[in-house]
Amino acid sequence: MTHKNLQVEAIEQGSVIDHISPQQGIKILKFFQFNNKNEKITIGLNLPTNNGESKDLIKIENLFISNTQANQLALFTPNATINQIKNFKVVHKYKVKLPTSFIGMLSCPNSNCICRHENVKTTFYIQKNTTLKLKCHYCEKSFDRTFFNELY
Ligand SMILES: [Zn+2]
Incomplete structure (x- = not known):
């Protein structure tokens, strides 16, 4: 499996947190305790991006990131994007944003x-x-x- 396949491999339903700053993926897992929910999680660390940098990525099946979580994510990784997947399709994609x-x-x-x-x-x-x-x-x-x- 190439890196590219790993990054685009589909999940049926859930969330993909993409463009996580390197080194932040594990901290995010720990803080949000996504791993305590018994859902299938795929995590990619130091994946190459198109512009030659690297990123972390987290895919969680059957879990949708709440607005509060998206705000909190911005503290860890200001440029992350969240993809909401339903039926193998991205139905909603947005950037995390720091609240006030x-x-x-x-x-x-x-x-x-x-x-x-x-x-x-x-x-x-x-x-x-x-x-x-x-x-x-x-x-x-x-x-x-x-x-x-x-x-x-
Ligand atoms: Zn105080």
């Missing part, structure tokens, strides 16, 4: 933050200047993504 905020997804890296000690849903606002930062609603500190254990 993340609620209840990440815990605050600031150990003094009130959200670490009270039962509240964490809220982070996306700040996009030269690098991506997430600003905590509660302590108002900004962190880049390397501060969040959940993303590694």
Whole structure:
């Protein structure tokens, strides 16, 4: 089987997350726990792309990525595309997109933050200047993504 076949091999129903930045495929599997759902998963790592770079790719049968998941995916891999497959056909294809905020997804890296000690849903606002930062609603500190254990 060539790389090309592996990338286009059809699934009957489910999702294909394509154009995942290299090194992110495994982290995404872990974060979303796709592998705990007993569905068939095909994962490709460091697959060659047409422009000579490489990408990861994840195919999950019988699972459709929710909008929330698509937003969360953008934190791992800003240029990924999601293909929704039904009856062996791509019925919907879209790019992941960063939302303006993340609620209840990440815990605050600031150990003094009130959200670490009270039962509240964490809220982070996306700040996009030269690098991506997430600003905590509660302590108002900004962190880049390397501060969040959940993303590694
Ligand atoms: Zn905080």
